[in-house]
Structure formats: C-alpha cells, structure tokens
Amino acid sequence: xxxxxxxxxMLHQLSWMVGGQQGEGIDPTGSILSKALNRQGYFIYGYxxxxxxxxxxxxxxxxxxxxxxxxxxxxxxxxxVAFDQETIDLNARELKPGxxxxxxxxxxxxxxxxxxxxxxxxxxxxxxxLGSRIMKNMxxxxxxxxxxxxxxxxxxxxxxxxxxxxxxxxxxANLEAIRKGAExxxxxxxxxxxxxxxxxxxxxxxxxxxxxxxxxxAMAAGCRVMPAYPITPASDIMESLVKRLxxxxxxxxxTEDEIAAVITAIGASYAGARAMTAxxxxxxSLMMEAIGLSGMTETPLVIVxxxxxxxxxxxxxxxxxxxxxxxxxxxxxxxxxxxxxxxTAEECFYDTVxxxxxxxxxxxxxxxxxxxxxxxxLQTVEQLDYSQVKISRGKLLSDEEVAALxxxxxxxxxxxxxxxGISPRAMPGQKGGIHYVTGVEHNEIxxxxxxxxxxxxxxKKRMRKLENVQLPNSxxxxxxxxxxxLIVGFGSTRGPIEExxxxxxxxxxxxxxxxxxxxxxFPTQSVKDVLSRYERVLVVENNATGQLAAQLRxxxxxxxxxxxxxxxxxxxxxxxxxxxxxxxLMAHGNSQRLSYVR
Numbered sequence: 187x188x189x190x191x192x193x194x195x196m197l198h199q200l201s202w203m204v205g206g207q208q209g210e211g212i213d214p215t216g217s218i219l220s221k222a223l224n225r226q227g228y229f230i231y232g233y234x235x236x237x238x239x240x241x242x243x244x245x246x247x248x249x250x251x252x253x254x255x256x257x258x259x260x261x262x263x264x265x266x267v268a269f270d271q272e273t274i275d276l277n278a279r280e281l282k283p284g285x286x287x288x289x290x291x292x293x294x295x296x297x298x299x300x301x302x303x304x305x306x307x308x309x310x311x312x313x314x315x316l317g318s319r320i321m322k323n324m325x326x327x328x329x330x331x332x333x334x335x336x337x338x339x340x341x342x343x344x345x346x347x348x349x350x351x352x353x354x355x356x357x358x359a360n361l362e363a364i365r366k367g368a369e370x371x372x373x374x375x376x377x378x379x380x381x382x383x384x385x386x387x388x389x390x391x392x393x394x395x396x397x398x399x400x401x402x403x404a405m406a407a408g409c410r411v412m413p414a415y416p417i418t419p420a421s422d423i424m425e426s427l428v429k430r431l432x433x434x435x436x437x438x439x440x441t442e443d444e445i446a447a448v449i450t451a452i453g454a455s456y457a458g459a460r461a462m463t464a465x466x467x468x469x470x471s472l473m474m475e476a477i478g479l480s481g482m483t484e485t486p487l488v489i490v491x492x493x494x495x496x497x498x499x500x501x502x503x504x505x506x507x508x509x510x511x512x513x514x515x516x517x518x519x520x521x522x523x524x525x526x527x528x529x530t531a532e533e534c535f536y537d538t539v540x541x542x543x544x545x546x547x548x549x550x551x552x553x554x555x556x557x558x559x560x561x562x563x564l565q566t567v568e569q570l571d572y573s574q575v576k577i578s579r580g581k582l583l584s585d586e587e588v589a590a591l592x593x594x595x596x597x598x599x600x601x602x603x604x605x606x607g608i609s610p611r612a613m614p615g616q617k618g619g620i621h622y623v624t625g626v627e628h629n630e631i632x633x634x635x636x637x638x639x640x641x642x643x644x645x646k647k648r649m650r651k652l653e654n655v656q657l658p659n660s661x662x663x664x665x666x667x668x669x670x671x672l673i674v675g676f677g678s679t680r681g682p683i684e685e686x687x688x689x690x691x692x693x694x695x696x697x698x699x700x701x702x703x704x705x706x707x708f709p710t711q712s713v714k715d716v717l718s719r720y721e722r723v724l725v726v727e728n729n730a731t732g733q734l735a736a737q738l739r740x741x742x743x744x745x746x747x748x749x750x751x752x753x754x755x756x757x758x759x760x761x762x763x764x765x766x767x768x769x770x771l772m773a774h775g776n777s778q779r780l781s782y783v784r
Contacts, residue, residue, distance in 0.1 A: 198253040198384040200334070201260035204326060205246035205277055206269025208237055215267075215323040216247030218348070219330065220564050222340045224393040227386030229255045231681070232564035233758070238418065238502040244272055253384055257530060257565065257681025261762040264381065265333065267326045268293060269309070278302065286379065288329055288371070305329075305374055312366045321363045328367025333375060335382035338368050392567040396534040396560040399567070400490055401426035403538025404462055406575045409488075410436035411461035413450035415443050418502045419558045420464040420492040444469035448476040448489065455486045456623065458613040460542050464490035467509050468499065474517045477551050479625050481521025484601065484609065484648065486545035486552075486580075490538075493557040493677075495756050504756030505558040507677055508729035510737070513553050514706055520645070522607075522652045524552040525706035529662070529680035531565040533703070539575050540657075547580040548651050549608055555705070557728065559678035559758040581610045585617055592618040597631040603643055607650030652707045660704035661712055665719075669698040671768060672720040672746070676702045676734055679726050679759055686764035695768065702734070710741045723748045724771065726764055730754045 204215045213234060220232040231250040237243035250260050262282040268274045268289035278287060278296035284303075287295070291306040307329050309322040324345075331338040341364055349357045394402075401423050404412070412431060414424045428438040441447040447463045454461035465473065470491050480487040493509045495501025513525050524544050528537040537554060545552040583591075591610060592598050600621035602609045609630075612619030622632030627644060629635040662680070664687070673683050680701050687697050700716050702709070717723055717738070723746045725735035732750035739748060751767045753759055 195380065196335075196382045196384040197264075199256075199260070200251045200264045200381065200383060201248065201262065202251065202265045202267070202330065203246050203248045203263050203277060203280070204267040204269070204323070205244065205273030207241075207272075208239065208243050208245040209241035210245075210269050211320055211323040212236075212245045212247050212269070215326060216249050217564070218323075218341065218344060219327055220249050221393055222344055223249075223251055223336075223386075224391065224566055226336075226340060227388040227391075228252065228383075229391075229566040230393055230564055231256050231258065231566075233259055233559065234562060236503050244276060246273065246277060251383065253386055255566065256685070257678075258685055258761060259758065261760050265330070267330065269322065269326075274304075286333065286381065288326065288333070303376065303379060305333075305371065307367065307370050307374070309367070312370065313363060316359045316363050316366075318359075321360060324360045324363035325367035325370075328364035328369075329371035330367075331364070332368040332371035333379075333381050338364050390569070392569060393564055394531050394567055395422065395562055395564055396528070396531045396556050397422035397492070397562065398426060399531040399534035400464070400538050400554065400556070401430065402570070403535040404542070405430060405434060405436075406535075406572065407539040407542035408460045408577055409462050409542065410434070411439070411451065411454040411459045412436070412463065413439040413441050413447045413454070413461070414463050414465065415441055415447050415469060417444075417466045417469050419494055419561045420466050420469075420490060422562070423464040423490060423492075444472040445476065448473040448487070449479075451489075452476060452480055452483075452485050452487055455545075456483070456614065460486075460488075460546075462488035462490065462542070464492065466492050466494050466502075467496045467512070470509060470512060470516070477523075478517040478519055478521060480551040481517070481519075481523065481648070482625050482627075483623055484549040486542075486549055488538075488541045488545050488552050488554065490554045490556065492561040493555065495754075501756045503558070505678070505758050506728050506754060506756070507557050507679075508731075508733070508754070509555065510676075510705070510729070510733040513555055514737075520649065522548065522550045522649055523706055524548065524550065524652070524657070525555055525704070526552065527555045527676045527703055527705050528560070529675075529677055529701055529703065530567075531560070532567045532570070534560070535570055536574060537703070543576070543578045543580075544657070546582065547578055547608070548655070549580065549611065550651060555677070557677045563678070581608055583610050583612055583616075588612045588616055589618040592620075593631070596620055599630045600632050601628065601630045601644065601647070603630060603647050607647045607653075609647075655707050656709060656712070657704045657707070660702070660709040661716070662699075662701040662703060663716060664699040665716075666696040666698050669696040670721050671695070671697045672700055672717065672723045673697055673726060673764065673768075674700045674702070674723060674734070674738065675726045676705065677728075679728065682759035682761045682764055683726055685761035686768070689761060689765040690768060693765075693769075695772075697768065705737070708737065708741050713738065714742050714745060717742055717746045720746050722746065722771070724751055724764075724768060725749070726751045726759065728753050728758065
C-alpha cells in the first residue's frame with residue numbers, strides 16, 4: 187500500500203478537513219489552501235460537502251495533499267479544523283488514530299475519540315482582534331501551515347490578489363491573521379506531533395473542477411451560445427461562461443426554465459452556431475421532448491448532465507450516478523445519440539471538444555455525463571495540450587456544394603438518404619439551401635410525410651448513423667496478467683477504484699480495471715474482449731439499481747460472473763469500501779450485490 191511517510195519520516199500524503207456552519211467561509215478556506223499548495227507542486231483533491239441552502243447547516247471541505255496524483259477522498263483524516271463543536275461531534279470519527287483536531291479553546295474533545303489530539307487555537311479571538319471574526323478561516327490556515335511545516339508566505343500573493351478590491355487594510359489584516367495563527371500553533375503544538383509534509387516537486391500544474399474544464403473545453407471547441415437555467419451542480423459552468431464567453435464574441439442566456447434552454451440551444455445550433463446547455467437530473471427530465479426534436483430534425487445538440495441525488499429534488503448537493511438509464515433511453519421514440527462519460531477534469535476538457543465535433547459529425551444529440559464529485563471536486567491537472575483541439579463540422583456545405591444539390595424546384599435535400607445515414611447540411615439563409623424543418627416525420631427535403639415506406643426509409647437512415655461507429659478513447663484499461671478480478675466503473679469512481687487496486691495489491695490480490703468513457707454507442711466488442719479474460723467482474727457505481735452492471739449484462743451477456751457494488755447515500759466511494767467489498771465477495775462468493783454506505 188502507498189505509505190503515508192517517506193524514508194525521512196515526512197508525510198507525502200495528508201488528508202485535511204475544515205468544518206463549520208455554511209456561510210462561515212468553509213469553501214474559501216479549503217480553496218485557498220488547495221490553490222497555494224498546488225502552486226508548490228503538490229497534487230490536490232478537494233471535495234466540498236455542503237447543504238442545499240445558502241446559510242446554516244453543517245458544511246465541510248476535505249483537501250487531500252499528496253506528492254503523487256490522487257482522485258478521491260482518503261479513507262481517513264489526518265487533521266480536522268473545527269469552526270464549531272458540531273464539526274468535532276460529527277467528523278472526529280473520520281480521524282486516524284493519532285490524528286489532530288484544531289479548534290477554539292471552548293471546544294471539547296470528541297467523547298469517543300481518546301486517541302486523537304485536540305489543539306486549542308484562539309481562532310475567533312485572534313480574528314476579532316484583527317477586525318472581523320470571519321477571518322478565523324485565515325487564522326486556521328496559518329495554524330495549518332505551522333503544523334505542516336509550510337512557510338506561510340506562500341499565501342501572500344494569493345491573499346493580495348483575492349482581497350485587493352477591498353483595500354490594503356483588509357489585505358494586511360488577512361496576512362496578519364495567517365501569521366498569528368501560525369505563531370499560536372507553534373506555541374501549543376506537542377513536539378512529538380509530526381505532520382511535516384515531504385517537499386513537492388515544484389512543477390506548475392493547473393487546479394480545476396470538472397465544471398471548470400468543461401467551460402474551457404466549450405470555448406476551445408468554438409461554443410458561442412450557452413442558454414441555461416441555474417441548477418446545482420451544473421451552475422458553475424454557466425457562471426464561468428457568463429464571465430468568459432462575451433470576451434470572445436459569445437453569449438450566455440439565463441432562460442426561464444430548462445425547456446427554454448434546450449430549445450434555444452437547438453435553435454442556435456440550427457442557425458449555425460456551436461451551442462450547448464448544462465443541467466442536472468431534474469432539468470434533464472424537462473428536456474426529454476426537445477432531445478427527441480434534435481434527433482428527428484438531425485440538429486446538433488450538446489447537453490452536459492451533472493448528475494446528483496434523485497429522484498425529484500432528491501439530494502441537490504450530493505453525489506450520485508443514477509441518470510444513466512435516463513440519458514441512454516430518455517425521450518419517446520428512437521433516435522441515435524452519443525453519451526460520453528469523462529472520469530477526470532482533464533478528460534472533461536477534451537471530451538467537451540469531442541462532444542461538439544460528434545454532434546456536428548453525426549447530426550444528433552450528444553450528452554456529456556458527469557456527476558457531482560467530478561463536477562465540483564478540485565483536482566490537480568497537467569497543463570492542457572491545446573494542439574489536441576481539432577474542430578470538425580461534419581457535412582456542413584459551402585454555397586457551391588449546396589447549389590449543386592438543390593433540386594429543380596429550388597429545394598435542398600437536407601435529409602438525403604445517404605449511405606452512412608448522415609445527410610448534407612446547409613445553414614439558414616444559405617443560397618439554394620431551402621428546406622422544411624419539423625418534428626413530424628418527413629421526406630428528404632423536410633416536408634411532412636407519414637407514409638409507411640417513407641417512415642421506414644427515414645428511420646433506417648437516422649439509425650444507420652451510429653450502427654458501426656466505434657468512437658476513440660471509449661475505454662480505459664489497466665490490466666494485470668495474474669488478476670482474477672476486473673473492477674468496472676464510469677465517471678468519478680475512477681479514483682477510488684485505482685486506489686482500491688493499490689490496497690488490494692498490497693494484500694496480495696491483483697486486480698484489473700476497466701473504465702467506460704463512451705456509453706452510447708456502447709463499445710460492445712471492446713468491452714466483451716476485456717471481460718472475456720476474467721472470471722469475476724465487479725461493477726462499482728453510485729446508484730441503487732446497478733445501472734451500469736445492467737448495461738454490461740445487456741450488451742455482453744454471461745461471459746463473466748458480474749457482481750454489482752452500489753452506493754447511493756450521497757457520498758462518493760472511499761477506496762477502502764471497494765477493497766473490503768472485493769475481499770467479502772472472495773470470502774462469500776455467492777453475493778450478487780452488497781451496498782456500502784458510510
């Protein structure tokens with residue numbers, strides 16, 4: 187297993203959490219610490235736990251600091267910064283033996299954790315002495331730097347930039363809060379308590395959420411219209427683009443609801459712009475009829491679905507992967523569609539570019555499916571390679587090409603029955619490009635026609651688009667020659683699965699890993715080839731019914747014995763949950779589904 191300490195005794199991995207009431211600056215505390223340490227060359231994974239209200243209720247922010255890439259929360263905490271007693275009562279159970287709690291002098295130790303240390307720091311007193319109790323988050327950051335052996339000056343530039351608009355007095359007060367927090371921790375820290383971080387490599391890397399990467403990918407892909415209605419956890423995409431898109435000639439529209447958003451995206455795409463919308467489960471439900479319209483009119487459409495807990499309003503701020511069936515089969519009737527499921531923030535960037543290309547190449551809806559953990563968790567990302575960004579607009583014709591296809595009556599065969607099912611495309615206003623556009627079944631120029639022969643011809647034409655398509659990068663495989671078990675997942679389960687495999691390997695249990703990035707058209711043969719090499723397959727997903735496992739059974743059949751591990755309490759997986767599940771299945775080989783909740 188990956189040891190937390192290097193040969194000189196320093197930590198090269200540490201899990202830190204700050205907790206308190208929502209509105210107390212929990213998010214800025216975690217974000218500032220993450221950004222500063224990322225700039226030093228550490229790999230960061232930052233995960234927010236928050237409630238679906240603006241202020242009040244317990245909230246916490248976990249930051250995992252490592253000298254190697256990590257894409258999940260750690261199994262246990264090393265440090266807990268508590269802004270209230272409730273944080274200690276709720277979260278002290280997550281600390282490792284020998285862990286450290288940092289809190290105000292009035293706080294009491296956890297009643298059931300006598301194996302952890304409570305370090306009293308006058309967070310509120312120092313902050314109020316500097317002018318505002320809200321600055322206790324900076325005091326906590328300062329105390330953290332002292333405990334980790336980090337120079338607090340690494341925060342100086344960031345604090346100056348973040349608070350510059352509030353004036354130099356506020357900047358200096360925050361810097362002083364960090365300094366005093368560090369001093370207080372040094373005075374009280376037990377010399378035997380050592381949380382010193384091993385040095386990082388100092389390499390410059392990005393730090394972003396999946397939503398940030400999607401926003402950047404959309405701009406790089408040429409998206410210039412983004413209509414949307416705010417909804418957690420997709421709103422960050424809209425908020426990011428509303429700042430950036432106008433700078434490059436684009437526009438963001440806040441529509442009255444998700445139905446208007448998707449219809450506007452379809453209209454903008456039909457007019458020739460690259461357009462997208464972003465939503466979550468409840469909004470996606472409202473878009474179903476319009477998704478069918480995109481399929482019937484063969485209009486390119488890009489939708490981002492950031493999954494959250496359902497059904498109905500469900501768990502707006504918690505993680506889940508229960509939209510899979512909706513994304514694959516939603517909307518009445520039958521249309522071709524493409525579903526991409528990135529598993530890292532880096533993949534979110536490149537897959538967003540692919541989504542726009544595929545939408546125009548295949549003239550169909552493309553859904554980019556993420557989940558809350560992938561959308562909102564901060565990840566360290568290597569520098570993006572913009573040379574990989576290629577724009578393909580499919581069969582979008584020039585004026586001369588359009589004129590050559592126009593019939594004697596002046597109509598353009600927008601829905602021509604081509605061998606590959608993909609018809610030539612003209613823009614509105616393009617000379618010679620006159621055609622009908624309707625959601626009713628139609629002939630090759632778009633005129634409504636409900637005859638049986640035409641219906642069969644047009645249905646076969648549309649469905650032919652993806653019949654033999656194998657999209658690149660549909661799978662990620664990590665295989666071991668001596669492995670009996672194959673662990674399968676999609677989306678944000680990648681990080682926990684990869685780390686669980688390390689834990690299992692340390693216990694002498696080799697495993698392989700298959701992560702599916704393209705869910706429609708399903709890469710049947712590629713998946714079948716991988717599964718055929720294993721006696722046991724465990725599908726790990728964040729839903730109650732094992733939706734991905736059902737897809738494997740549908741497309742692959744009984745090549746292997748497929749087991750299902752599900753988790754649906756709102757939290758992402760911890761690596762140890764997968765590790766324990768594999769061991770339990772090995773001990774009790776007949777279990778078909780064991781659901782872990784933490």
